Amino acid sequence: MKIIESILTKNPCYTAGKKITVKGLMLHSVGCPQPKAQVFVKNWNDEDYDRACVHAFIDGKTGDVYQTLPWNHRGWHSGGHANNTHIGVEMCEPSTINYTGGSNFKCSDYEDAKYIVRKTYESAVELFAFLCKKYNLDPLEKGVIISHKEGHVLGVASNHGDPEHLWKGLNMGYTMDGFRKDVKEAMGKADQEEKKEAAKTESAKVPFTIKVDKVAKNDVLNIRKEPNANAAKTGSLKWNDPNVYTIIEVKNGWGLLKSKIGWINLYYTKTVTAKTTTAATSEYYPKYTGNSYGIDTVFKAIGVPASYCGSYKNRKPIAKANGIPNYTGSQNDNLKLITYAKQGKLKRP
Numbered sequence: 001m002k003i004i005e006s007i008l009t010k011n012p013c014y015t016a017g018k019k020i021t022v023k024g025l026m027l028h029s030v031g032c033p034q035p036k037a038q039v040f041v042k043n044w045n046d047e048d049y050d051r052a053c054v055h056a057f058i059d060g061k062t063g064d065v066y067q068t069l070p071w072n073h074r075g076w077h078s079g080g081h082a083n084n085t086h087i088g089v090e091m092c093e094p095s096t097i098n099y100t101g102g103s104n105f106k107c108s109d110y111e112d113a114k115y116i117v118r119k120t121y122e123s124a125v126e127l128f129a130f131l132c133k134k135y136n137l138d139p140l141e142k143g144v145i146i147s148h149k150e151g152h153v154l155g156v157a158s159n160h161g162d163p164e165h166l167w168k169g170l171n172m173g174y175t176m177d178g179f180r181k182d183v184k185e186a187m188g189k190a191d192q193e194e195k196k197e198a199a200k201t202e203s204a205k206v207p208f209t210i211k212v213d214k215v216a217k218n219d220v221l222n223i224r225k226e227p228n229a230n231a232a233k234t235g236s237l238k239w240n241d242p243n244v245y246t247i248i249e250v251k252n253g254w255g256l257l258k259s260k261i262g263w264i265n266l267y268y269t270k271t272v273t274a275k276t277t278t279a280a281t282s283e284y285y286p287k288y289t290g291n292s293y294g295i296d297t298v299f300k301a302i303g304v305p306a307s308y309c310g311s312y313k314n315r316k317p318i319a320k321a322n323g324i325p326n327y328t329g330s331q332n333d334n335l336k337l338i339t340y341a342k343q344g345k346l347k348r349p
């Protein structure tokens with residue numbers, strides 16, 4: 001899942017500037033046959049577009065997430081009180097459906113439609129897992145993750161049928177209960193990865209030096225009084241903080257900063273040592289052994305520097321080194337690069 005920041009700064013909802021305490025996430029589906037998230041991003045970024053605003057659109061072709069509001073901004077997506085508590089995310093819909101009235105539609109190409117809907121579902125699972133972790137939410141707790149349709153039943157949203165109408169109409173077999181379970185499972189996988197990393201850092205000899213890494217764009221890495229996420233904040237480091245910090249003690253995957261201002265979660269850092277810059281490196285990156293097909297996830301896992309991740313432009317030098325001179329980030333080319341990584345044959349630029 002790739003998050004592309006596209007904040008709708010002209011939309012009156014953005015300029016209203018209200019913040020919320022995030023207590024849940026609402027899943028929507030756009031309700032018109034338009035798979036391209038960028039079309040919505042463009043149309044909604046207008047000072048006259050005062051009807052609605054959501055936090056993100058999920059593209060039907062790529063599954064990319066276009067973040068259109070800061071996550072804790074008050075959105076206009078539910079037509080009810082859920083705007084005060086819930087983040088709203090829209091999944092784009094296939095171009096091969098044709099609405100015939102209300103939430104009824106006809107479909108001219110089921111294969112295409114199902115592909116698009118599966119793509120948005122899978123990205124939504126990843127995005128919701130990420131947001132649940134970010135805001136300490138339990139996806140299975142009542143009222144935390146809800147669809148627009150469920151929001152209406154709970155009395156916090158207007159009378160819409162999305163996105164279940166789409167899943168049902170295409171016989172996808174998806175349900176909101178299933179979605180919540182999938183989010184929970186995705187969180188478990190992410191937790192395991194964090195634990196693995198934590199175990200690695202646990203055995204690290206102190207002191208060692210780190211830099212901030214893996215923190216979402218414009219987000220911060222909190223510094224806390226104790227080595228756990230519930231301890232009081234004593235400061236923060238920016239996502240793009242260029243400085244190197246020294247860690248003098250490690251506990252449960254957290255590291256104590258030398259200044260003793262507090263602890264940071266080492267998952268969101270990378271160790272930097274003089275060695276890594278001078279050590280002889282082989283022609284290839286190490287073999288990728290995970291299951292992800294997210295190009296950046298794969299790259300990061302095998303130690304590709306952050307400067308070659310995050311966008312196709314950043315990845316260009318690597319594509320070039322691997323025989324793709326006119327790389328534009330297409331799925332085919334990405335798949336090629338991922339395949340090389342899986343074979344341990346991805347060349348360094």
Ligand SMILES: [Zn+2]
Nearest residue numbers: 028148160162
């Ligand atoms: Zn909706």
